[in-house]
Amino acid sequence: MSVATQYSKVGSVAVLALCVFITTGCTEKAPMAAAESNVLTDANIAAIVVGANNIDISAGNIALKRSKNAQVRDFAQRMVTDHKAVLNSAVKLVTKLGVTPVNNDLVATLAKQSQEHEKNLRSLSGKAFDKSYIDHEVAYHEAVIGVIEGQLIPSAQNAELKALLVSVLPAFRAHLEHCQMIQKALS
Amino acid sequence: MFIHVKKYGSIVKVSAVCLTMLLTSLVATFVDAGGQTQHLVTITGFKFVPAVLNVERGDTIVWVNHDIVPHSIVVRSSKEAVSPVMESGDTFTYVVGSSLVYACGLHPSMKGKLAIP
Numbered sequence: 001m002s003v004a005t006q007y008s009k010v011g012s013v014a015v016l017a018l019c020v021f022i023t024t025g026c027t028e029k030a031p032m033a034a035a036e037s038n039v040l041t042d043a044n045i046a047a048i049v050v051g052a053n054n055i056d057i058s059a060g061n062i063a064l065k066r067s068k069n070a071q072v073r074d075f076a077q078r079m080v081t082d083h084k085a086v087l088n089s090a091v092k093l094v095t096k097l098g099v100t101p102v103n104n105d106l107v108a109t110l111a112k113q114s115q116e117h118e119k120n121l122r123s124l125s126g127k128a129f130d131k132s133y134i135d136h137e138v139a140y141h142e143a144v145i146g147v148i149e150g151q152l153i154p155s156a157q158n159a160e161l162k163a164l165l166v167s168v169l170p171a172f173r174a175h176l177e178h179c180q181m182i183q184k185a186l187s
Numbered sequence: 188m189f190i191h192v193k194k195y196g197s198i199v200k201v202s203a204v205c206l207t208m209l210l211t212s213l214v215a216t217f218v219d220a221g222g223q224t225q226h227l228v229t230i231t232g233f234k235f236v237p238a239v240l241n242v243e244r245g246d247t248i249v250w251v252n253h254d255i256v257p258h259s260i261v262v263r264s265s266k267e268a269v270s271p272v273m274e275s276g277d278t279f280t281y282v283v284g285s286s287l288v289y290a291c292g293l294h295p296s297m298k299g300k301l302a303i304p
């Protein structure tokens with residue numbers, strides 16, 4: 001399964017009756033569809049945000065151990081530093097709000113896909129590793145941006161949680177552009 | 188820059204600081220008491236705001252990092268460092284010597300420009 005199709009499934013888990021943004025490319029309409037099938041609680045959203053950041057920190061740490069490419073290593077270090085900062089601010093907010101993260105199918109799917117990806121990464125080295133890591137980072141950031149915009153922001157009940165989700169989008173977008181640049185350089 | 192208000196006592200000094208903070212939060216460019224032109228570039232939401240500034244040689248630029256992650260300033264073409272890494276809340280002050288086409292050294296999608304007309 002390609003990384004893109006693998007992550008298109010992430011979107012289909014939480015939103016039923018949907019327009020799956022990655023495969024169909026209808027990102028603009030996704031927020032409305034998600035708002036109508038509002039199945040995510042703030043506790044679920046907290047778990048997704050924590051899980052999504054942890055996954056990227058973990059992959060970044062593997063890349064720092066295995067990659068010898070300076071561009072890839074710089075990017076991996078950025079993922080570790082930036083996603084830790086986003087994670088810390090999210091944890092701080094949900095603690096303040098008294099929200100206890102509750103896992104759902106989306107979190108489970110993300111975790112399972114991450115484990116498979118990490119197992120694959122650990123079997124690779126050199127250029128094959130760099131390509132796999134970067135290709136996955138591109139697909140992952142695209143998918144997470146889609147989930148935040150299409151599902152998390154429309155579903156968030158608490159205004160501060162919604163504001164946090166809006167405020168983390170530029171980080172994910174900057175990271176996406178960054179890994180797309182590296183993807184081009186590697187090919 | 189607050190030396191001139193010292194003789195009026197601490198209350199005046201505090202309000203001068205408050206006023207300066209208010210001004211810097213509202214406008215990007217102002218002339219300080221010494222006649223020096225200062226420009227504020229806010230780093231927020233992974234953007235330099237304003238991204239393009241018209242400046243003169245000798246002007247002072249202050250970058251303020253309002254994001255929760257670190258950023259830095261590098262020459263866009265050569266990647267040569269202009270600033271050290273600015274952690275969240277850090278500022279970096281720079282005196283304009285020539286036009287500068289820059290980027291963030293950590294996030295290459297973040298771009299800015301200091302243009303001398």
Ligand SMILES: [Cu+2]
Nearest residue numbers: 258291293294
């Ligand atoms: Cu940056």
